[in-house]
Amino acid sequence: MFGCDLSRANLAEAVFYKTRVQMCKFAGAVLADANLSQAMVVDCTFLQADLTGARLHGADLSRSQFGRSFLDNCDLREAKLSACDLTRVSLRGARLGGLQLNGADLRGANVKGAREMTPDDFSQIRTDATTTLPNGTPGPYLRNSGAESLR
Secondary structure (H helix, E strand, C coil), X not given: CECCECCCCECCCCECCCCEEEXXXXXXXXXXXXXXXXXXXXXXXXXXXXXXXXXXXXXXXXXXXXXXXXXXCCECCCCECCCCECCCCECCCCXXXXXXXXXXXXXXXXXXXXXXXXXXXXXXXXXXXCCXXXXXXXXCCCCCCCCCCCC
């Protein structure tokens, strides 16, 4: 898929397993419980989208925009979110093990209860005082603070 506009579409439980998607718009779309595992979804817009419970395991989501989206309880293990705009997203309870976040912006994001992140993962991202860290404390993330772990 290239250059599609699926803004505000209801794609709940859709299967995009190993699909290649580039420069598409999903602004305001509902992708709750969708399966995008192993997909290549680059340079896409997901502003204010609902991806609650989506399976994004091993997906390449590089350079995509997720501002103000809901990714609660998502499986993002081994996903690539390099240079992504994740400002003000909700990642509560998400599985984030092995996630590649080089240059991702999580300012204002809520990652309370997110699991499997390491201090090295957090050293690759931007956080600020409006970021809620996995243990529920406000950011910014400080190395060796333990804030990446659940209390």
